[in-house]
Amino acid sequence: MAEPGIHFLDAHGPEGVRLYAIGDVHGRLDLLAAMHQRIEDEIERDLPADWRVIHLGDYVDRGPDSKGVIDFLIEARERDSRHVMLAGNHDVGFLDFLKKPDPEGLFIRFGGIQTALSYGVAISEGTSMWFGKAEAAVRKGHESLVEAVPQTHIDFLRSLRLSLTLGDFFFCHAGIRPGIALARQNPQDLMWIRDIFHNYQGLFPKIVVHGHTPVPEAEVMANRVNVDTLAWQSGMLTALVVDGPDKRILTITIKEPGTTKEA
Structure with missing residues (x-):
């Protein structure tokens, strides 16, 4: 028997835990650091009972400072294990290249x-x-x-883990294959899938929060949320924020060095 689906508008995060899900970084340490600062400021201001910052993968390639991004994430996770990092296809591709050129x-x-x-x-x-x-x-x-x-x-x-479930939300890099239970998703799909997932009109057992496929701005659908806004090229890094039933999009934009915009 199939699991019942849930609509984005009805989805709740876990009680007492604020969630931040950050899209593809691709070497943009400046944007990642600015996003983390904004999140830290919000947490200090609002004092949620608990929180998680979920990074959806693709930390390396294309942008100027992949090494700096990895250093930053390692330090963040060592400082507080509530920083969670998922694997993207580019991160695995980096490992694959180190094994075999x-x-x-x-x-x-x-x-x-x-x-x-x-x-x-x-x-x-x-x-x-x-x-x-x-x-x-x-x-x-x-x-x-x-x-x-x-x-x-x-x-x-x-x-790096491949997925994470919190409340009514399922986090992964690329998406899921419709009709397959969340616990049985193929790792290749979790890191690579596109069209069959994007084109699916039905509801999933959880709201799938993902990146992998660039969009001009966060794409909020009934069954999924895409927060990959092509940070390395657009200068805009995007996150989904979930706090109980409340959901919002947070963006950090750096077009030129020394200029930061938040929304």
């Missing part, structure tokens, strides 16, 4: 060059070179990157 893989093709630079390693772009030369350049960059990435960062990436 694939010149045609996710890391090299979609922003890993910038991740490597944040660790002080330059990896040549392979697209303009014949394959053998590209493969050799990537292999050389891989060797340097393996030496440059601290073990603490590898341990952090390996520790």
Whole structure:
């Protein structure tokens, strides 16, 4: 028997626990730090009985400071375990590249060059070179990157969980496959799924809060909420805030260095 579905308007967070779910960061340490400061200010002001800050994955690639983002998240979790980090496909792709340098893989093709630079390693772009030369350049960059990435960062990436359920909300990076129980979702779907999930019109057992697919502004649907607002390029990092029955969207925007807008 299928679980009954729930509509976003009827969904509640766990009693006495305020939730913040932050979308894809992609190396934008400036936005992440500003978002955390805003959250800390709200918690200090409102004094909720308890709270969780849930990061929905994709901490690395594309933006300028993936290394700094991982350092920041490690410190935040060590300071308070109520900071929870989920795995995104780019985070797993980073681990995959460290294991095996694939010149045609996710890391090299979609922003890993910038991740490597944040660790002080330059990896040549392979697209303009014949394959053998590209493969050799990537292999050389891989060797340097393996030496440059601290073990603490590898341990952090390996520790990332795939999903989290709190109250009437299910948090993951990409989404879920309709018709499959939440507890039986395929890890690949949780990190990669798009169309079949986005196009589903029915209600899910929980409201699915996700990122992975960029949108111009937070997408609030009856059955899901997408908070990936392309932070690395748009300069806007977005979070869903849930406090009992109350839900709102929180955004931090940094278009130029030294300028921060909140909403």
